[in-house]
Amino acid sequence: MCLTRKVKISSLLSGLMLYAAVVGAATCEEILRLEAIQQPGTVWICRGEANVQSGTQRLMFRNTAHATVVSVSDKSKRYRMERVSTLNGAVRARYTYEMTSRMTEDASVEEIDSNTIHISYPEDAEENSRLYRLFRDHVNSRQPFEDVQINRFPEWDIVPALTDPTGMRYHCGPVRQED
Numbered sequence: 001m002c003l004t005r006k007v008k009i010s011s012l013l014s015g016l017m018l019y020a021a022v023v024g025a026a027t028c029e030e031i032l033r034l035e036a037i038q039q040p041g042t043v044w045i046c047r048g049e050a051n052v053q054s055g056t057q058r059l060m061f062r063n064t065a066h067a068t069v070v071s072v073s074d075k076s077k078r079y080r081m082e083r084v085s086t087l088n089g090a091v092r093a094r095y096t097y098e099m100t101s102r103m104t105e106d107a108s109v110e111e112i113d114s115n116t117i118h119i120s121y122p123e124d125a126e127e128n129s130r131l132y133r134l135f136r137d138h139v140n141s142r143q144p145f146e147d148v149q150i151n152r153f154p155e156w157d158i159v160p161a162l163t164d165p166t167g168m169r170y171h172c173g174p175v176r177q178e179d
Contacts, residue, residue: 026148026156035103037154038077042069043175046158050166061166062086066175076102093131094121106146112139 026034038044048063063085070078078100085093098116101108114136119128149157155173160166 024149025146026150028145030150030153031103031145031148034150034154034156035077038069038072040069040071043067044172045175046170046172048158048168048170050160050168052166060086060088061168063168063170070098076100091121093119095119095131095135097135106144108143108145110141110143114139 044067046063046065046067048061050061052059052061063083065084066082068080070080072078078098080096080098082096083094084091096116096118097112099110099112101110103109112135117132117135119131122128122131143158147159147161149159151157151171155171158170158172160168
């Protein structure tokens with residue numbers, strides 16, 4: 001499941017350079033430990049927040065995702081997701097869907113079940129249709145382990161992708177009563 005630890009002398013230098021680039025990344029053991037505690041009924045929450053300057057205007061983006069583990073098999077997990085996105089405090093999108101996640105050697109590969117996508121906000125039919133097409137056209141995603149940092153088990157952060165204009169970092173962990 002995780003990358004093998006065999007290292008040849010010829011690849012030692014490139015391995016050290018890669019390690020330097022991902023210092024703080026979750027280890028294989030940490031990822032496996034997180035995977036092991038995700039049993040049916042487990043609920044996680046991830047929150048991201050970012051400030052973006054657009055000309056003279058400062059934009060505050062917030063995203064919240066609740067994930068409930070629906071089922072677990074030897075090769076995958078199924079989640080029920082509920083996501084809310086806000087811009088400057090106003091809800092911009094609220095949607096639910098189910099997705100399947102499977103582990104590869106270096107990432108979690110996720111696939112949204114397009115038959116389960118439900119967009120409850122915005123109520124504007126045209127915008128709702130645009131969001132639905134966006135989801136349907138991007139049902140697969142890949143979360144590299146190198147982008148995951150374990151803070152305090154079982155909490156973790158997902159560092160922003162270089163291509164993310166918001167630079168949004170997500171903090172994730174089990175749902176607590178105040179969530």
